Every structure is written in structure tokens, then in C-alpha cells.
Amino acid sequence: MAIRVTFWGVRGSIPTPGPTTVRYGGNTACLELRFGAQEKLIIIDAGSGIRELAGEILKKDLKKGPIDTKIFLTHTHWDHIMGFPFFTPIYMKGAKLEVYGPVSFEDEGLDSVVGGQLQYRYFPVNMGQLEADIQYIRLMELTKDLGDGIRMTTKYLNHPITVLGYRFEYQGKIFCTAYDHEPYRNIFDVPKDDPSYVEAAVTEGAQAAKEENEKVQEFFRGADLLVHDTQYTQKEYEAGKRGWGHSSFEWAIKSAHKAGVKRLILFHHDPDRSDDKLEELYGGYLAKIKGKTKMVVALAKEGETIEV
């Protein structure tokens, strides 16, 4: 095993506990990555799923010494940071945490955006009371050597605020995230009789959207495992979810297949999607792609572990 990925939260937007989501899970985004025989820990996103991950870390890692890990946030929308105050290592003296993530223009620093949840009006503990050594580091598009042979590349994605996709390469294996993400589209493309129609902008916009989508595809090209936003069906997307910053199942499957992805995980389930409905949709997509791709496609499921 080179990289082992465990899903602690797979839901989009808001936690959805209850009988209709019990099989796939109701916690929001949190992934645990373990690298190599030393099981080096990296966490992606601090949605509500990180609370249970914290318990697991205390059980497993604490005996090896103080907790020392990195959390990479895809972005700072609430469903991706809401679990942070419940990540118990932040209260532990000696624990060392590096929190990385993008910040949107003119927003406060990552420390205020993420750590700012810890103030009395929202939470009984104040940021200043945290015992761990926590560093907040703003990320842009880059390639970074994380040590121990782990190479990370980030890529801006398309969402109402700045979002980064992550690509980790380790021992010849590639793991990528592409959420929250909506395909780039030509927002200048309006009907000719619309007062805001400008031909040159329409032409250029089409080209720009196409090229930006190709760049995202290049970003996850050849991935052994890709976790992609699939909050909507194409029909739902077209019926009123354009510009909300999420992809359809159809788009994710098509672009992952084109990029030669080996295994695609459908992720960021809509809060209104029941387990039964998810499986029904999934069955439909599997039937459609049967025999047309070698790519393995699966639904993200809370508690499940995948190794590459």
C-alpha cells in the first residue's frame, strides 16, 4: 500500500443525520490520508467528520508521540471547517498542527476564518485557549515537497469562493481531490438579443472556459484515485443549480474517464439525497458506462477505506 484514504465525511453543505442517510453517512467532508508503512497522517478538510477522526487519531497515533499533522482545507465554506473546534488535538499541549488552505480576496487570514469559529458567541472555548501549536498557512497554486517522498500539487477550481484541488504523489501512486467544483462555463454566452450580448466576449469566454476545464483535467490526469464533486445530476444542475459551484455525476464521470483516472469516487452528496436515491442514481450511471470505460466508479461512503 502506498496511500490509504479513509472517508470520515462525504456529505455536502450540512450534516444530515437520520435513517435515510445511515448507509452512506451524514457527516460533512473529511478525508484521512495515510502514507506508506509509517502511516504518515495528512487530513483533508475539517467538516463534521473530523470529530470521529480525532478519536481514531488519539487511539492510534498518540502512543507513538505527540500529534504532529497537517490539515489541508479545500476551502473555507462552513461545511468544510465546522468540525475544527471538535478536533480534540487542538486542545492538547505538545500537539503540532499546520492548517493550510486558500483565502478569498480581501477576506481575513486563514487563522481568523477557521479559528474564528472559536469565540464565545459561537462556542464555549476561545481561540486563545487552544493548547496545541497551530500554524495557519495560506496556499495558492503550487507544487510542494511535503517530505518523506510526498509531493503535493494544488490547483484552483471553480466555486463561488477560492477553492483548491489537491494532488498527492507518493511511491508512484496519485491521489487527487476535485471538490467543491463546478465546470468552468462561458458566463458571457447569452442570447443575441440580450442587452449584455457582446460577440467578442462570447467567443473568448468559450475558449477560456474550454481551456480552464482542460487544465482541471490535466490536474487529475492519470490519478489512481480521484474524489470528485458530484452533488447534482445533470438534470438538477441545468434546472437551477448553475453557478452554485458543484458538478454533476455526468460531468465528473466524463472528465475523469477522459483524463485516464483509474478509480473515481463520487463525493459531496447532496443533503437531500437519501441512501436509496443515491444507489438508484449510481446504478443508472453504472449501467450507462458499462463496457465503455475501464475506470472503477464508486459512491463515497462514510467509514470506508480505499488503498492505492
Next chain:
Amino acid sequence: MNDKAQTIAAIKNYISRMPSLPIAWSKIQEISKNPRATPADLNQVISLDPVLMGRVMKLINSAYYGLNTQITSLVRAIIMLGVNTVKNLALSTAVLGGLSNKSNFQALNNDGFWRHSLCVGVAAKLIAIKRRRDPKQLEEYFVSGLLHDIGKIPLNNKLSTEYVQALALTDKEHLPLYITEERTMEVNHCEVGRLIVNNWNLGVAMEDVVFFHHFLDSYPGENRDVLLTVAAANYFANAYQIGFSGDRYPESLPPSVYEELKITRDYFDEVESKVNGEIEKAKIFLQVAHQ
């Protein structure tokens, strides 16, 4: 420090806090507050103000985003970064100002300068379209034209007395403005423009257009096509007196430029009505804010 060095230092200081033109100010405010504003509205309002355009481009290409490739098109920037981000960029940088608040010493006025800048931007783009340049590059022709005289803003505002003298000298001796600028201030708007383009980090092509648009013969670089196109558009704006940027006696366009661009003087007649139409449209668009 000698006189010229002092002048340059004062200009550099001014550039670091240069305001945008009041012409687009209220419109950008309106668009930023209006959740129904379209991407095209945003594109248009930024495109109509040379200072705002330059500053937004600077932010997009700054270390803040750390993008791997230089973005020279606002349309692409809006698609990549989203309407909200670009709105915020524009709003944060659209500091209300103007060519001058000392109206007694005003050599150039806002409306004339704005019309001239927009005319050169639109005409450069029309010439590029006629010559079937790559559609992806059209915006670069527009932006280069829009910004070609940007160096006049610090001169007009920071050295307003000398600038009035420079303009008077063009009338008296029938000289192009860049020559009388050098005589009165030891520096011309091309040099100042280059300082701005460098400060805004807008790339080599834009820098070449701004610096060489009156010195075509001595241009050694690779951006000849956009440079000559903007020079032709600039000549057209002055000759047809669309807007006013201080050049009542510009040098005529060398015949070799017409040959190289494969256009004739007649083509300018064709361009004139289109350019005027675009300026009127822009004017109406901007005035909506006041209603």
C-alpha cells in the same frame, strides 16, 4: 538628485496611489451592490476605465493568486476567478479620483482623455479584427490601446502647471506633445507610462506599446503587431478628433505602417462610425448609474 530624478521620484510616488477615473466610479459601485449584475456588465465597466483595468489586471497577476500564466484578458479572469471575486477586486481598487482637482491648471480633462483612451482601445481592436488576428488576442489589443496614454495621468496631475505649459507649447510650435513634455519636464508620457505598466506588472507587450507608441522606428522587440496597431489607432483618434489627449499636432503615421498592417486611410472612415457608436454605448451604460 537632479531635476529629472526628482520628477521621476515624485511620479513614482504618485503612481503607487493613483486613483481611477471618476467616469466609471459610480457604475462600479452600482454593479458591486447589484446581485443581478451580469458578467458582461462587470467586464464593461472595468474595460471603460484605463486605471481600473490596469489595477484589476495587476491584482489578478499578483503574487496573491500566484497564477502560473499571465492573464491579459478580463473575460478570462472573470471566468476563472468568478464574478464575485473580480467585483471585489474592482471595488477595492476603484479609488475615486480624476485627472485633476485643480481645475484652473487642468491641461487635460476627464471626459476628453477617457474618450481618447476608449477610442484607441476600440479602434485597435477593430483593426485587429479586420486583420483577422487570433480572437484570443483581441482583448490584448483593446487593453493596450486603452492604456497607451496612461502616463499622461501622473504628468497632468502631479506636474499640472508644467503640463499646461507643455500643451501651450504644442499649439505655439505645432509640435507633438511628447516632444513638448520633454522640453518642459524632461520626461515624456511614454516613460511615465512604462513606470506604471511595470508597477502594475502588465507584461512586456503592454509595456512595449506604452513606451514605443511614438518611437516606432526604434522598436526592436517582438510585439510589433500590437504596437503598430495601437499607433495607427492613436493616429486615427487624433486625426478624427475623437476625444482629446493633448495631441493637436501629432506626427503622421509613417506609410510603412499602413503597408505593414495592410490597411489604407480609407479604412479609418469605416472605423469612425463604429468607434463613435461604441463610445456612445459606453456613455449610456455609465450614465445609467446616475438615474
